[in-house]
Amino acid sequence: MAASAAAGAGGEPQKQLLSIICDFAAEKSHGERRVSDLKRRLDDVRAASDAAAAELEAAKRAREDAEQELRGSQVQVAIAAASIQALEATISHLQEEISKVGSDLDALKGKGNIERDEFISHMNQLNSKIRQFQQTVSVELKGEKCSELPSGGGKQGQHVRDGSEIMESEGILKDLIDKASNVDAELHVLEEEYQKDLLNYDKVRQELADIQAKRALMEAVMGEMKQLQELGEYPFLVLSEVSEPVTSTYI
Incomplete structure (x- = not known):
């Protein structure tokens, strides 16, 4: 037991x-x-951390590239803005020139119309005097054989006066023709200048429209680059979220 x-x-x-x-x-x-x-788990976290670090570096490089492109775009936008201001000033100057040339053209057209009316009036007067002179000569030639000598001297004086008036009218007519020719030449030159200014104005307007479109495009690109720059900060958040589990694991 x-x-x-x-x-x-x-x-x-x-x-x-x-x-x-x-x-x-x-x-x-x-x-x-x-x-x-x-x-x-530590190996997985390290792998995730390495991947996040690689993404972070890539994001940093992308952000630096985007910032560099953004600075270049800002310079281009500034240049485009300066070009637009210069073109707007040129357009304003061309508009003033076109308005001035248009006013001169209208004034010259009015002057030409007045001188043409005067020319037509003088032509009518001259034609009337020529017809009267022709009628007088015809009548006097028919009655020349029946006329007396003393009276013939008075008629000869009348012929001289009529001839002088005709010569004077012909001189006035020549001056009017010269003036009309000069007015037509000036009018032609002004019309050519006016058309040239209009062509330059249209050309500058087209250039302004092209630059404005280019500026709008660059502003859109700058907006997208800013968005990419903001998105470039996203890997920082990812890395901080990955670092928290690693810290808690070691604790």
Whole structure:
């Protein structure tokens, strides 16, 4: 009885030791699995961190390129704005020139109309005098044989006066013809200048429209570049979100 009790008392510590060993082995196995899981998670986090860092560097380079292009576009926009201002000033000057030439052309046309009317009036008067002179000469030639000598001298004086008036009228007619020719020449020159100014005006307007379209396009490109620049800050947020799990894992 005593021997069996002693044997039972001696087996109890062995059971406890065996239980401790089993618990230690189980705890060790669980710890190893946990360490393995943590290592695997750490590797995943490091890989994600490396990928995020690579994306960050790429985003930085893209942002630098976008900023450089943006600065270049801003310079081009400034140049385009200066060109637009210069073209607008040129258009304003051309409009003033066109208005001035148009006024001169209208005035010259009015002057030409007046001188043409005067020319026609003098022509009618001259034609009337020529007809009267022809009628007088015809009548006098018919009655020349029946006329007396004293009266013939008075008629000869009348012929001289009529001839002088005709010569004077012919001189006036020549002057009017010269004036009309000069007016027509000036009118032709002014019309050519007016048409030339109109062509220049249309050309400058087309250039202005092209530059305005180019400016609108560059402003749109600048807007997109600004959006890309703002999007370039996104990798910073991704990296900070990835860094938080890594920190908590080590803790």
